[in-house]
Amino acid sequence: MSDKVTITDVARKAGVSLSTVSNLLNGRSKRMRPSTEQRILEAIEELGYTPNQAARQLKTGQSAIIGLIVPSVANPFYGIFARHVESAALKLGYQVLLGNSDRDPEREFKYAEELWGYGVRGLIFGSSLFQLSHFDNLISRGLHVVAFERPTQEADGNRVDSVGIDNYLAARLATKHLLSLGHKRIGFLSGPIQTVSRLDRLSGYQSALRDADIQSDPELIWDVSPSENSYGDADAVDLGRQGTQELLSRLNPPTAIFAINDMFAFGAYAGAKDMGLRIPTDLSVVGVDDITLTEIVQPSLTTVRQPIEKIATMAVNRLVARLEGKFDEEQDHQILPPQLIVRSSTTQPPK
Amino acid sequence: MSDKVTITDVARKAGVSLSTVSNLLNGRSKRMRPSTEQRILEAIEELGYTPNQAARQLKTGQSAIIGLIVPSVANPFYGIFARHVESAALKLGYQVLLGNSDRDPEREFKYAEELWGYGVRGLIFGSSLFQLSHFDNLISRGLHVVAFERPTQEADGNRVDSVGIDNYLAARLATKHLLSLGHKRIGFLSGPIQTVSRLDRLSGYQSALRDADIQSDPELIWDVSPSENSYGDADAVDLGRQGTQELLSRLNPPTAIFAINDMFAFGAYAGAKDMGLRIPTDLSVVGVDDITLTEIVQPSLTTVRQPIEKIATMAVNRLVARLEGKFDEEQDHQILPPQLIVRSSTTQPPK
């Protein structure tokens, strides 16, 4: 068995030219005798021929790979998302090259550049930063970008598609649920806040309070500056724990917490326990995402669901449509509705 | 800004031949005036030149990509592992192409073949199946494989490296811990059992029972056949829940459960609750992996820790050493010790 099997080997074995083999492989076999086709297919099978994608890419100018950049796949939300992206992409004949960026623009830029060199012309992007200017050069060269987790922004310059939930509404649903239970002191627990999705969620929280004629109290809002390390994607649970301890140590502590996502909510569980409080008796908790485990933690978590699979599938379909020239319109923003899922982590405030 | 910047553009702008640019890029600049070098670097910067990896691959026969095949990155263990693999690979100048296989040999084969076409000559592989014969053809053509989660097997034909913990010992540690607490009825909770790592864990469990002069009782062992879908990697929690309910419904139910991994252990938590039992008062639970969340679930999970980051780093280093011809010896197996982490999910059996 030789190291290398090329189209020339197949052609020789089948007794045809290499163009004929290529014609068969590329859907141009209309003008081909069945017996010729059969000989070629047998030669391919016997030799175990696989096309060299580099050669294809060199000639065609693109490869069947899309890029996916997420903060960290060690966070279950992004792990699940990545899984669905891969499934959707494979169905359309594409491989996925995954990058973990911790929302660092420089790292994202570096990734995009490297992926460009591998013929990647489409990118699904999920760090929810405000600026995508680090991609400007590549975008003007033809890179297609679909953002999830945040709607398109003015600074995107009409060149970025997006798919995601309405984060403002997600936060309103969560906060109104807590208000309907009678909570007046509702904490807002977040990692570093300077992302589009997190600020939208803060707005939604504040808007729901206003609707109930409750003034938003800065003492009830917890976030930290981005550390050299991250926006808290990889250590969300620890940050959530710490933030909850601090909120509960204040003069007039919350009776309920709206956490920026489920992993922060799990951290709130631990932080409350550290402070000798019980969920939900002493402190109610709501998250966002509805990742695996929300049903089986004790108590099961009330959360606002993102339809992760649907978002992933829509993002892939939009991107591939752009890549294959099947979608030509201006930038496109698809918003999916979030859904409140009430479980056992929320109840009336303690007396 | 042109769509395409090639080495020829850089050469023209710098006033040198394209060979000279290539010499600089590929570490052959010893015979180059500093002023020439400077001109080239400036041209590269101004034009935003990135080498076309397909062209490189076509010429050199390989690309700086390694493949990683795991059952499902939606399972946090593999998500965390993938993250560490990526970090280690990037440090060595490699990208990672990730495939989710649900341990289906056909899918694995298809992945490996597709990755081969992208110039991938090294694969980190984590489905713990017995046979890697579906890779034989590619291995004999030069594919390097490092398996994690299972030691090398005879059937590997001396061509597969591996890195992982001693699964037998992991199970012994867990089971002996439960025995030391006084448990006599210890359940074994698993997904489909026909993987190397899971059978090793079953052996370790049974061996620890024998050491305590306790006969292994089939009524205490729960596993299911592989469904069309999976080995339970993506729905581990649900399977664990179901299995625990069934074990607890039997005539002489267990007072403790050793779960095949942490996600199954979380499922055991839910299953026990469904049956009106408390962890650990009525049922003790031990897992394996020590993934994120084991500390913050209630009660925090006693588990056997896999040093995930270390395994990932070692696997990447071994693979790259093979790829770059720096490691030539026979197949290599690195075993790391598992570590029992006692938390709050285990206590003495109820009276």
Next chain:
DNA sequence: CTAATTTAGTGTAACGTTTTACCAAATCGA
């Protein structure tokens, strides 16, 4: 029977890069 059309292929240039062999000019050493 002859001209027009169709069939079933084939030859070849090009994609962007690497790397080897080569060479003119400059420098060094005797």
Next chain:
DNA sequence: TCGATTTGGTAAAACGTTACACTAAATTAG
């Protein structure tokens, strides 16, 4: 000064594939 050596480059072939232009032979239509 002249031959040997070094410097600082360059030209060109090759990697495996795609797709366009082309062509000989067979078939069809008048």
